[in-house]
Amino acid sequence: MRKPKFPIIHVWLDELSEIVKDEGILIFMILLPLAYPLLYALIYNTETQRELPICVVDDSMTGRSRDFIRRVDATPEVEVATHCTDMEQARELMRQRRVFGILHIPREFNERLWRGQQAVVGLYSDLTSMLYYKVEYLAVINVAQELNRNIKVLERQGDATTAREESLARWPIRFEEVKLYNSAGGFAAFLIPAVLMLIVQQALCLCVGMSMGRSRERFRGLVIPPTRHYKNALAIVLGKALVHFLMFMLMGIYMTVCVTHWFGLPNLGHFWEIVGMLVPYVAASTFMAMFWSSFIYRREDCILLFVFMSIPLLFLTGVSWPGASVPPFWQAVGSIFPSTYGANAYVRIQGMGASMGDCHFELQRMWILTGIYFLLTWLIYYFEIRRAVGRTVLD
Numbered sequence: 001m002r003k004p005k006f007p008i009i010h011v012w013l014d015e016l017s018e019i020v021k022d023e024g025i026l027i028f029m030i031l032l033p034l035a036y037p038l039l040y041a042l043i044y045n046t047e048t049q050r051e052l053p054i055c056v057v058d059d060s061m062t063g064r065s066r067d068f069i070r071r072v073d074a075t076p077e078v079e080v081a082t083h084c085t086d087m088e089q090a091r092e093l094m095r096q097r098r099v100f101g102i103l104h105i106p107r108e109f110n111e112r113l114w115r116g117q118q119a120v121v122g123l124y125s126d127l128t129s130m131l132y133y134k135v136e137y138l139a140v141i142n143v144a145q146e147l148n149r150n151i152k153v154l155e156r157q158g159d160a161t162t163a164r165e166e167s168l169a170r171w172p173i174r175f176e177e178v179k180l181y182n183s184a185g186g187f188a189a190f191l192i193p194a195v196l197m198l199i200v201q202q203a204l205c206l207c208v209g210m211s212m213g214r215s216r217e218r219f220r221g222l223v224i225p226p227t228r229h230y231k232n233a234l235a236i237v238l239g240k241a242l243v244h245f246l247m248f249m250l251m252g253i254y255m256t257v258c259v260t261h262w263f264g265l266p267n268l269g270h271f272w273e274i275v276g277m278l279v280p281y282v283a284a285s286t287f288m289a290m291f292w293s294s295f296i297y298r299r300e301d302c303i304l305l306f307v308f309m310s311i312p313l314l315f316l317t318g319v320s321w322p323g324a325s326v327p328p329f330w331q332a333v334g335s336i337f338p339s340t341y342g343a344n345a346y347v348r349i350q351g352m353g354a355s356m357g358d359c360h361f362e363l364q365r366m367w368i369l370t371g372i373y374f375l376l377t378w379l380i381y382y383f384e385i386r387r388a389v390g391r392t393v394l395d
Contacts, residue, residue, distance in 0.1 A: 007230075007231070007232050007235035007236075007239070008235045008238050008239040008242070009239070010239070011230065011235055011236050011238075011239025011240060012239040012240075012242050012243055014225075014239075015211070015239060015240045015243045016243050018211065018214070019207075019211065019243065022210070022211070022214060024210055024299065025207055025210050025211055025214075028203055028206040028207040028210060029203070029207045029244075029247055029248075029251075030251075032199075032203045032206070033199060033200065033203050033248070033251035033254070033255065034251075034254070036199050036203075037192075037195075037196055037199060037254075037255045037259040038259065040192055040195055040199075041188065041192055041259055041262070041263040041265070042263075044186075044187050044188035044191070044192060045188060045263055048077075048131075048135065048186045048187065049077065049131045049132065049134075049135045050076055050077065050135075051076070051077075051078065051079040052077060052078045052079065052100055052101065052132060052135050052136065053078075053079050053081035053098070053099045053100060054078050054079070054080060054081060054099050054100065054101035054102065054103055054136060055080070055081060055082045055083065055084050055090045055093055055094075055099045055101075055102055055103070056069055056080050056082075056083050056084070056102075056103045056104075056105070057083075057084050057085075057086065057087055057090050057102060057103070057104045057105070058083065058105045059104070059105060059106055059107040059109075060105045060106065060107055060108075060109040060110050062109070062110040063110075064109070064110045064113065065105045065109050065110060067147075068105065068121070068143060068144075068147065069103070069105070071143040071146065071147070072103065072139055072140060072143050075138075075139040075142065075143065077135035077136070077138055077139040078101070078135060078136055078139045080103075081098070081099055082098075082099065084102075087102070087104065090102040090104075090124075094124075094126060100125070100126040100132045100136075101123065101124060101125045101126060101132060101136040102122075102123070102124040103121070103122070103123055103140065104121070104122035104123075104124065105121055105122075106119075106120060106121075106122070109121070121140065121144065123136060123137065123140050125137070131187065181266060181351045181352050182266070182351070188263065188265060189265055189266050189351070190319075191319070191320060192263075192265055193260075193265060193266065193319075193343070193346055193347050193350055193351055194314065194317050194319040194320065194343040194346070194347060195314065196255045196256060196259065196260075196346070197281070197317075197339055197342045197343040197346050198310060198313060198314055198317070198339050198343065199255065200248055200251065200252050200255065200281070200282065200285065200342075201285045201288075201289075201313075201337070201338060201339045201342070202306055202307070202309070202310055202313075203248070203251070204244060204248050204282070204285050204286060204289050205285070205288075205289040205292065205293070205302065205305075205306040206302050206303065206306055206307070207244060207289075208244060208286070208289035208290055208293045208302075209289065209292075209293040209296050209301070209302025209303075209305065209306060210299050210302050211293075212290075212293035212294065212296050212302075213293075213296045213297065213298050213299035213300070213301055213302060214299055216296070216297050216298070217297075217298065217299065221297070222384060222387060223294065223380075223381070223384050224236060224381065224384055224385065230385065231385060232385075233378050233381040233382040233384075233385055234378060236381045236385075237287075237290070237374065237377050237378050237381055240290065241283075241286045241287060241290060241377075244286050244289070245282055245283060245286050248282050248285070248286070249278060249279070249282050252278045252281070252282055253274070253275065253278065256274050256278070256346065256350065257271065257274065260350065265350075266350055266351035266352075267350060268349075268350060268351065268352065268353035269349035269350040269353065269354075273349050273355060273356055274346070274349060274350065276356050276363075277342070277345045277346060277349055277356070277359065277362075277363065280338075280363055280366035280367045280370055281338055281341075281342035281345070281346075281366055283366075283370045284338035284342075284366045284367075284369040284370040284373060285338045285339070285342075287369075287370060287373035287374045287376075287377050288337070288338060288369065288373045290373070290377045290380075291373050291376045291377045291380060292305070292306075294377075294380045294384075313334075313337055313339050313340075316330060316331075316333065316334030316337065316339075316340055317334070317339060317340050317343040317344060318334075318340070318344065319343055319344065319347060323344075335365070336369070338366055338369050341361075341362040341363075341365045341366050341369075342362070342366060344359075344362050345359040345362035345363065345366075348362075
């Protein structure tokens with residue numbers, strides 16, 4: 001029988017036809033990449049916590065303690081929801097989740113300040129969410145610093161200081177806080193860009209894994225049908241990969257350009273810089289998914305294999321947790337996943353305005369992973385062809 005002139009086209013059309021007929025694969029290929037970024041962006045769209053309810057236990061009951069409480073209540077981060085007579089009542093409110101923090105001003109607060117001694121203010125935070133601690137700590141520490149500066153000026157009023165000297169006493173060293181790359185200091189701008197890259201990889205793995213499991217179920221353990229179009233391992237690998245690569249390039253552009261624009265995420269990168277980063281990332285993720293999916297024998301196995309990896313892979317990127325603090329062993333584990341380099345490259349391009357040249361390390365590693373996973377995938381399909389030929393002869 002004469003071999004087809006373009007086996008890659010036949011494989012590509014067969015793979016596309018199988019995907020269109022399978023609702024499960026379509027969910028992972030289209031619905032998941034379209035909906036998940038919107039869901040994450042909507043959840044974290046407020047960026048930072050505002051008006052977090054806290055309670056106050058004021059044992060000092062002085063004008064200075066009341067002034068401190070008023071200043072804390074005036075901050076945008078927290079709201080003094082109630083006053084309690086003792087700490088036990090405040091703890092009960094926190095256990096009931098009516099407040100998420102306790103500000104305790106001790107009895108000797110005002111007395112120690114008048115004596116020129118250091119006063120202590122207690123802040124008890126609900127650490128079920130790190131955001132609670134962050135906003136409460138910032139609100140209290142900013143008010144405390146402002147009062148410290150005012151106290152320094154009051155202590156020097158008897159020295160007949162000038163306005164210039166008062167300014168120097170309040171601000172001995174003037175500083176300006178400039179938040180680079182995340183002006184709002186929010187959670188969405190910090191985490192969502194890396195999550196978008198991870199969604200591309202995980203959705204691709206689930207899509208390819210379900211397709212591979214479906215093939216093994218249909219062809220009695222083989223990943224390819226015993227037909228004349230499936231005799232060339234290179235054509236099979238490229239034909240199958242091309243379907244997923246093209247689809248997820250579109251999904252990657254949708255996530256990195258459209259979702260970023262709609263929700264006001266960091267958007268400093270040029271379009272073609274982002275596309276240039278996505279090409280090796282999606283290619284490496286495609287061949288990685290094809291290689292690891294070769295160990296899947298049922299459609300459902302891909303969910304067990306890939307879904308649980310989402311959170312560990314997010315940590316391994318070094319975005320949600322400092323990469324310098326990741327142990328060498330886990331750094332080595334993270335180096336085998338394209339998301340480790342793709343997330344960092346995207347954050348640098350889109351969040352910091354970096355160029356392709358600035359991300360040459362990440363791009364180089366993604367191209368290396370593309371080559372390695374391509375060769376491994378080719379070997380898998382080469383031996384699968386031999387298995388298919390042997391089974392055909394026996395049948």
